[in-house]
Amino acid sequence: MENNKIEYEILRDILKISNSTLNLHERLNQVVEKIVNKMHVDAGAVYLMKKGGEALSLKAAVGLNPEMINGISLKVGEGITGWVAVEKTPLAVRDIFQDPRMKKFPGSGEEKYRSMISTPILFLGKCLGVINIWTIAEKEFTTDDLHLLSSIADGIGGSIRNAQLYLDATEQYEELVSLYDISKMLSSTLELQELIGMVTRKSTEFIGASGCMLHLLDGNDNLLKVKSMYGLYKNPEEISRTHLKLGEGTAGQVAAKAAPMMINKLSKDSENVLPMERIFSSLLCVPMTVKERVIGTLTLHDKKDAFGALVPFDKDDMNLLMALASQGALVLENAWNYERAERLFQENAQKANDFAILYEISNAMSTTMNLDQLLQIILKAVTFGGGLNFNRSILLLVNEKTNTLQGMLGVGPDSGEDAFRIWTEIGSKKMSFKEWIASVKASGHDRTSRFDHLAKGIRIPIEYGKGVLALTVLEKRGFNIRNAREDLRINPEILQKLEFESFATVPLISQDRVIGVIIVDNLYNKREITENDLRRLELFASQAGLAIENAKVYSDLEMAARSIRELQDRLIQSEKMAALGEMAASIAHEIRNPLVSIGGFARRLDSKLDASNPEKRYSRIIVKEVGRLEKVLQEVLAFSRSAEPMFSECNVITILEEALEVFEESFSESGIEVSRDFHDGIPTIHVDSNQIKQVFINLFSNAQHAMSKGGRLSVGCEYKEVEGEVMVYVSDTGGGISEDVITNIFNPFFTTKHTGTGLGLAITHRVVDAHGGDILVKNEPGVGVTFSISLPARQKQGAAIQEMDLSEARTSLKGKEIHHKGQEDFLDDKVKG
Ligand SMILES: Nc1ncnc2c1ncn2[C@@H]1O[C@H](COP(=O)(O)OP(=O)(O)OP(=O)(O)O)[C@@H](O)[C@H]1O
Ligand SMILES: [Mg+2]
CATH class of the missing domain: 3.30.450.40 (GAF domain)
Known part of the structure; x- marks a missing residue:
């Protein structure tokens, strides 16, 4: 009777609670409180079956440690509660410590109770959970008690089922919302690496795994490469170094078959799993596909529940991860395309810009x-x-x-x-x-x-x-x-x-x-x-x-055009001079015979005239002037005849001394000091000594003219072994040659003197050339002139004669070049000499 009344009251209250707007957790709490109160027991609890029907989880309790709510999870079949869930029959135990099914949950607060009733909550024959009540003192529960608790359990079965359906729906809804949030977040960036990182992080957090890795298939070598890892991996370097062929390892198989894989009992001997993955206890790997093309895989390792305990992956996780992977694949593909397009655009823009600049620069150039x-x-x-x-x-x-x-x-x-x-x-x-x-x-x-x-x-x-x-x-x-x-x-x-x-x-x-x-x-x-x-x-x-x-x-x-023009000028000039020379020679020839007679008779006349004779003065003048004419004639003829040299072995210094001797008197008269710098070891050379002596005489004569008021004549001679040449320097302090005439000094008949024929240097040049030598002038206006003559110490005259015309032009140019640019070089030589 008593029990009937309690039953009625409890069921009425439970009905009230069930119809309230409270959430399941609140409702269960109130139900347990009601039962404990009305049935005068010390503790009560409700366990609900987890998804998958493999374990029970404590959802509401009175008299147990409240922290254990949601914490205690026991497998179906484990302990008295687990037994009841399997057998789907209520059970009263007088002394639970004596019961072989008893299992202790340290910290739950259960250990202080001795007697208990445990009843399954059934709905359409399925066990949805278990209700327990306990007493501290040992108590023999009656069948009525057992019956009462069963009735209550039956009464709340429907309510729990509804609440669970509702809960599932909300959970699914929440999942959808988070999925949506994730995909929104993924689409918010086009930074590839950021995106990849986000996919692994979100997958890990969302499903509650220990770690996640993302492999992408490299189109070049068809290898799967780790692009991102999230979570605690002990050996990240090794993992990212390991590239997988299609079919190799879990990711390789998933990518090859484009189908997900779920392994909940990984062990050291698991087949087709890479050694580094065997340290985990479970994995879930899904393909990432875009338009049925596999672009990579997403792998989760070791799922954990809210309390950090390892739990297996289930079908729902797989579906979720698939959804995430396909979302991720899509945004990755987008990001790729975007990146590729942007790179192409930038490359093209860069190229266009480069060409534009180069074009502008080459225009400017x-x-x-x-x-x-x-x-x-x-x-x-x-x-x-x-x-x-x-x-x-x-x-x-x-x-x-x-x-x-x-x-x-x-x-x-x-x-x-x-x-x-x-x-x-x-x-x-x-x-x-x-x-x-x-x-x-x-x-x-x-x-x-x-x-x-x-x-x-x-x-x-x-x-x-x-x-x-x-x-x-x-x-x-x-x-x-x-x-x-x-x-x-x-x-x-x-x-x-x-x-x-x-x-x-x-x-x-x-x-x-x-x-x-x-x-x-x-x-x-x-x-x-x-x-x-x-x-x-x-x-x-x-x-x-x-x-x-x-x-x-x-x-x-x-420059070449300029020197050709100059050469041309010189050629014209020298042709003119050659014609002039020829004319002079023929005139000289015509004049020679009459002049010989005039000279002969003039001298006879002169010798006949007594010194006291007033006519004697005129005859003297005639003789002197005829002598001068004869000398001019001789020079003209010497120049135009261009006598072939008579070579013999000679000592240049001897020739120089002979030529200096000619001027000994006149130099001292004009106050010209002579200094010699003749080096030792000068070899004999093969020359026409008369012609070479004439060369030196011409140079000394010019120097003497230039230094009519005194000065210093320096004569030097040295042997240039490397070049195989003997060099002679003749240097004066006569004030040099003026700039505007320097280019003409080697031309025949060019003179600046009243009494000169202008043939001295022309003859000198011709002789030096005929000996295969060179003549250079270094002019220092206001100071003096240095002529340097090089004569080959070895024989090569034959060739030189044939080259004469050309070398004439060359020498003249060279002389000019030295005059303009070669001053230092020449000074060096002079100092050495
Ligand atoms: N050492 C020198 N110093 C200054 N001027 C010189 C010197 N040597 C030659 N010249 C110039 O070069 C000109 C040509 O010299 P070149 O010896 O050919 O003829 P010349 O001395 O005038 O006459 P010639 O030698 O036939 O008597 C000279 O008139 C003179 O102006
Ligand atoms: Mg002269």
Whole structure:
């Protein structure tokens, strides 16, 4: 009776509770409280069956440790409660410690109770959970008690079922919402690596695994490679190093079959699983597919519940992960496509820009054939912001004669402030390269910078072991140097002044030959020099090399044209002179016979006339003037006859002394001091001694004329062993030759003297040529003249005679060249001599 009343009351209350809006947890709590109160027991609890029907979880309790709610999880069949769930029959136990089914849950608070009733909650024959009640004191529960609790359990069965359905629905709803959130988040970024990281993190968190890894299939080698790992992996390096073939390991099999795999009992001996995966106890791996094409896999390891305990993956997890994987695959594919499109776009834009710049630069380069201007334009292009955009650059050219690299030009700011000023200036004007070059040209020469000055001082031998610049030439390739101090072995002083830290070099190539080197650096903005920068610079350098070569060829051509013009002038001149000479010779011939008679008779007349005779004065004059005429005639004839030399072994110094002897008196009369510098060991040479003596006499005579008021005549002689030549120097202090006549002094009949014939140097030149020698003039206006004559110590006269005409032109030019440029060289020789 008592029990009937309680039953009625409890069921009524439970009905009330069930219809309330409370959540399942609250309802169960209230139900347990009701039961414990009404049935006068010490404790009560409700366990609910987990999804899958394999375990029970404590959901509400009175008299147990409240922290254990949701914490105690017992397998179906485990303990008294588990037994009841399997058998689906209620059970009363008088002393639970005596019961063999008893299982202790330390910390649950259960251990203080002795007697209990455990009843299954059934719904349509399925066990949804278990209700337990306990007493501290040992108690013999009656069948009525058992019956009462069973009725209550039956009463709440439906309610629990409904609540569970509701709970499942909400859970599913929540999952959907989170899935949606995740996919929204995934779509929010197109950064590939960020995305991949997000997929693994979200999958791990969402399903509650210990870790997640994402493999992507590399289209090039068809290998699966780990792109992201999330969670606690002990050996991340090893994992990311391990690339999987299709069919290899779990991921390989999943990718090959495009089907998911779930292993809940991994062990050391699991087959088809990589050794590094065997440390886990469970895994779930699903394919990532886009339009039925597998792009990778997503693997979760070791699922854990809210309490950190390992739990198996289930079908729901698989479905969830599949959903995540397909979402992830889609956004990854999008990101890829986006990235690819963007890269293509950027590459194309870059290329178009490169070509536009190169076009503009080559246009600018074609505006000039002036090498200096061209070099300026080239380096401006390298440093211009809209151009190649380096901070500084230096251009060096190969000097083939000395086999060195020579700094030609440096363009760049001298300091950071300078750089800033220039950049802001250019930036504010927004000039194109063309406009900028035009403005540079218009403003005349650029202000010379310290940098330019230093650049011009660079000289590097083109040899191995002389640093990167030499290597750039030798190996015909550019270098990108990160640490200048280790690599650039140019003059350390220059290096320090130029402050190179990192820099790049490229060869300037024209027709397969390296003609120079460009150095660039970014000292001021510290921008790294990329491979792309280097590629553009190389492209540009090949154009610049061609332009430089063109300009060089052009200036060479100009120079050649100039010397041809000069040569032509000389030829015309010497032809004129030859004709004049011939005419003079024939006139001389005509005059000779009458002159011989006149001379003969004049001398006879003179000897007949007494000194006191007033006519004697006239006869003297006639004799003297005829003598002069005879001398002129002799010289003219000597010149036009061009006598063949009579060679014999001679000592040059002896010849020099003989010639000096002729002038001994007249030199001292004019106050001319003679100094000799004759070296030892001068070999005898094969010459016509008379002709060579005449050469020296002509030179001394000219010197004497020039120094009529005194001076010093220096005569030197030395042997140049390497060249196999004997050199003779005749140097005076007679004030030199005036600039406007110097080019004519070797022409026959050119003279600046009243009494001269102008044949002295013409004859001298002809004789030296006939001996295969050379004659050079070094004129120092206001000081004096030095003639130097080289005579071959070995025989080669035959060849020289045939070359005479040509060498005449050459000698004249050479004389002029020395006069203009060769002063130092010549001075050196003179000092030595
Ligand atoms: N040592 C010299 N110093 C200054 N002028 C010189 C010297 N040698 C030659 N000249 C110039 O060169 C000209 C040509 O010299 P060259 O010996 O051919 O003829 P010349 O001395 O004038 O006449 P010639 O030698 O036939 O008497 C001279 O008239 C003179 O102007
Ligand atoms: Mg003379």
